[in-house]
Amino acid sequence: MTGRLLIAVLFAVLLHPQVWAQDRQVSGRVTSQDDGTPVPGVNVVVEGTTRGTTTDVNGNYTIQLGPNENTLVFSFVGFKPAVIQVDSRSVIDVALESDITSLDEVVVIGYGEQRERDLTSSITTVTTEEIVKTPTAQAMQALQGKVAGLQIVSNGSPGDAPTVRLRGIGSYIQGTGTEEIDTEPLYVVDGMFFDNIDFLNTADIKSISVLKDASAAAIFGVRASNGVVLIETKSGNYNQAAQISYSGYYGVQRAQNVLKMANAEQFTAMANESGVPGEALNILNAMQRYGRSRVNPNVPDVNTDWYKEVLRVAPIQNHSLDISGGSDRATYLVGGSYFGQEGILDMKNDYERFNLRTRVDYRANDWLNIGANLNLSNAQKNSPDNAVWNQTYYAVPIMPVIDEQNVNAFPERWANAQDLGYRAGQNPFPTMRYNTDFMRIRKILSNFYAEIQIIPDKLSFKSTYNAAYTFLNQREVDLPYFIGDNFNRNVATINKKDETWVNQIWDNVLTYTNSFGLHNVTGMLGTSFRDESFQMLRARGTDLVSTDIKAWYLSNARNIDVNQVKDDGLRQYGISYFARIAYNFNDRYLVYGTIRADGSNKYQQTWGYFPSVGLGWVVSEEPFMEGVGGIDFLKLRASWGQLGNDKIPASDGANTTQTINTAFNDTMFTGTKTTNTFSFLEWELTEETNFGLTSELLGSRLSVEADYFIRDTKNAAIIFDPPLGQDDVLRPQGVIRNSGFELALNWQDELANGLTYSIGVNMATLKNEVRDLYGQPYLNHGQAEFRQRSYVGEPIYSFYGWEVVGVYQNNEEIQADPIAL
The missing domain is CATH 2.170.130.10 (TonB-dependent receptor, plug domain)
Structure with missing residues (x-):
């Protein structure tokens, strides 16, 4: 027995070096720790040797280890190197940690x-x-x-x-x-x-x-x-287990910097000192109706702070819940959110929105990726009547909100300033309580795409279809009330409007990316088709059979105002072709250019062509910058480009004819009226030049972005008043310039305890100037009470009016001023 054991031990000793002398094969997959996506092109090297391999397009690798070799080194640009001990394993999957600076993002x-x-x-x-x-x-x-x-x-x-x-x-x-x-x-x-x-x-x-x-x-x-x-x-991440995320908050809103109005004592003093008999009489009427203050018997026993009455503390909240994750081929995200907010004006004034969202991305195989994104939004909004702000401003503090002596008022006994001698009711509460503006907003956003890798990592084609649907349903109801003469509404009215918007875009993009030594090129060709349609139906009814909310429909109105019935719609479509080239030499010299051709049926000028070019010089990569302290990155930028603008109204494009009715000798005749003036528009052209600087300083703790720009809008559509009193038309003859300087500074650092912090500040200047008005001296804007005018050489929409240089202090100053006389 002892002899057999000795032989076995000797056999094992002789066999041991031969076993470990054999090569081993190790394989696995390399992914990104951030999102789980495979990382192609990763260098996998046996430590201490020059022998290695790289991962394929799916992040997979296979490598042989020789005798006494037990460590692999994984490295790739933008990731921290990973050193892995193999030991007895034959399959090793590695997740690389990002090592990207903000400039590499x-x-x-x-x-x-x-x-x-x-x-x-x-x-x-x-x-x-x-x-x-x-x-x-x-x-x-x-x-x-x-x-x-x-x-x-x-x-x-x-x-x-x-x-x-x-x-x-x-x-x-x-x-x-x-x-x-x-x-x-x-x-x-x-x-x-x-x-x-x-x-x-x-x-x-x-x-x-x-x-x-x-x-x-x-x-x-x-x-x-x-x-x-x-x-x-x-979206979700590849190779991620299901992750449930919740975020939310609840808070309240309170009005700040509320305008301070005169209280009852101050208002009374002002009225008595005004020298206007009617103002003083109104104060006496208030004291007779509401009594005298026990604190000051010369003041009515009412002191209403109207802003305090109409304002409220309003809650706001948001809650979001989603589930996301993915496998090695697919990612997913499903989530929902709720947002609710009440307005600070104490009436039907709130907004609620409930969203559902889902997104799926799938790698069908090595050359095809597909995906879909769906967002459903269902919201409802009660809009306030902003006339309340004006009414609150003019409400007098010597009148209460409710006046029990106003026995003829209904549905509630609101106070009426007319009972004190004022010409208007000056009580905002009837407007707040008997006006409703409700809107239901439903929106659907859908996105579907397919991306084909024609040449892996070099040439790809992506086709994307987007569709957005918006459904708006608005109902405005004004209920009847009686507070006093000229302060009432006799019948209930309803305004109903339905709108439907359907927008579709189909994009097809071919992208080529390649590197040749120190040369890096990205090129792109694409086409985009868009189709936008709109339908609207509006009507107004008066004298509802009931004021109950269940009767707030047009079918319950005794009268339909035919002049307020409108059935409208439009469809606009176009196709575009575009291209882009981006060139980078040795991460030092940058060239960027685009061109886009847009075709549309909106204007007489069917096609517009809009080019752009950009240049960049990374100064910090130059040899003469070596050894310059404090500057980690410095890039100078310059760009120029042209854009069109299709947000101006569609051009009429032809003489217009309309039907008119007129009476001759007490007989009504129907005829037509034809105008010989009409708007003729081209694309508004925006031309902009931009000079910029991007830098990182002091160990990349301080980043600086600075830009100076000049933006000219040419062919701007402006109102033109033809001779002989004809209707105003639009002409593409205006020129507007915007220029300015922008600066953004950001500092980020880490404290000794590992705590990081960041501080940011930005500023901008803007100069706006009208440069051409088609020979017209000026253009009027706004209302007559608050007139605005655009003059050549001045900013657009400048306020126009008398300049106040002072206030007369006595009659002698008035008599001494010849203009005042």
């Missing part, structure tokens, strides 16, 4: 992506981490103060989108009649064009990129003259 541009360090245009990107910090119903409201040159003004009411202007106003807002020209930027959500994004939940947004200059926006053609806001929504 990829930003979304029109119909593609580009590294930030390669940009020659003025583009600012805001990520979801910054967006969700601002609790708001509107995504653009969250950008306030974060983008230099972007002006955002809240419209106040719940659900109302803010006014957004990028680098000033380039068109005359007021056209002929009462229509206004849209000066908002173009919103592109996952490839679909929108005029506003009030349906989006901020928690669903991955990033927002603001394309500020013409070179960046020119690829979108005639829709982009006021700038472009690109929005990318969130």
Whole structure:
């Protein structure tokens, strides 16, 4: 037995070096730790040798290890190297951690992506981490103060989108009649064009990129003259287990900086000192009706703070829940959100929105990717009657909200200033309680795409279909009330309006990317077809059979105002062709160019051609910058581009004829009236030159973005008053210039305890100037009481009126002024 054991031990000792002398095969897959996507081209090297391999298009690799070799090194540009001990394993999957600086990050541009360090245009990107910090119903409201040159003004009411202007106003807002020209930027959500994004939940947004200059926006053609806001929504990640995410908040809104009005004692003093007998008499009437104050018997026993009465503390809340994840071939995201907000004006004044969203991306095989994105939005809004603000301003503090002595009033005994001697009722509460403006808003956004890798990592083709449906249902109801003479409404009225918008876009894009030594080229060719249609039906009914909410329908109105019935619609369509080339030599010299041809049936000028070019010089990559301390990255940029503008009204294009009725000798005759003047429009042309600087300093802790721009709007549609008293028409003869300087500074650093912080500041200047009005001395805007005028050499819409130089202090000053006499 002992002999057999000894033989076995000797055999094992002799066999041991032969076993370990054999080569081993190790395989696996390399993915990105950020999103789980496979990383092709990763270098896999046996440590201490030059022997290695690279991962294929799916991130897979296979490598042989020799005797005594037990460590693999994985490395790739943009990722931190990974050193892995093999031990006895034969399959090793690796997730690489990103090592990308802000300049290496990829930003979304029109119909593609580009590294930030390669940009020659003025583009600012805001990520979801910054967006969700601002609790708001509107995504653009969250950008306030974060983008230099972007002006955002809240419209106040719940659900109302803010006014957004990028680098000033380039068109005359007021056209002929009462229509206004849209000066908002173009919103592109996952490839679909929108005029506003009030349906989006901020928690669903991955990033927002603001394309500020013409070179960046020119690829979108005639829709982009006021700038472009690109929005990318969130999606799931590859190789991620199901992840449930919730975000939400609840808060309250309180009016700030409320106008301080005179109280009853101050108002009484003002009335008595005015020298107007009627004002003093109104004070006496108030004291007779409501009694005298015990504190000051010369003041009525009423002291109403009307702003306090009409305002309220209003809640606001948002809740978002989604489930996301993915396998090695597919990603998914399904989520829903609720947003609710009440307005600070104490009436039917609120907004609610419920969204459902789903997104799926699928790798069908090595050369085909497909995906779909669906967003359903169902909202309802009660809009306030803004006349209340004016009525509150003029309401007198010596009158209560409710007057029990007003026994003839109904449905409630609201106080009436006419009972005190004033000409108007001056009580805002009837307007607040008996007016309803309700709107239901339903929107559907759908996106479907297929992407084919013709030559892996070099040539791809992507076809995308976007469809957006908007259904608006509005109902305005004014209920009857009686407060006093000339302060009443006799019958209930209803205004009903239904609108349907259907927008479709089909994009087809061919993209080529390749590198030849130090030369890097990306080229793109594409075509886009768009079809936009609109239908509207509106009617007005009076004298509802009942004031109950169940009767608020046109069928319950005893009278239909035929002059207020309108059935309207339109369809506009067009096709566009576009191309882009981006060239990079040794990460040092950059060239960028685009061209877009837009065709439309909207104007007499059917086609418009809009080019752009951009140049960049990365100075910090030059040999003479070696050893220069404090400058980590420095790039100089210059760009030029032209854009069209299709947001001005469609051109009439022909003489117009209308039917008229007139009486002769007490007999009504029907005839026709033909005008021989009509609007003839071309594309408004926006031409912009931009000079910029991008840099990172002091160990990349300080980033600097600076831009100077000159933007000229040519062929601007302006109102022209033909001779002989004919109707006003639009002519493409105006010229408007906007110029300015923008600066953004950001500092980010890490403290000793590992805590990171960032500080940012930005500023912008803007000079607006009217340069041509087709020979006219000026153009009027606004109302007669608040007149605005546009003069050549002055800013557009300048306020026009008397300049106040002082206030007369006594009669002697009046007598001494010859103008006053």
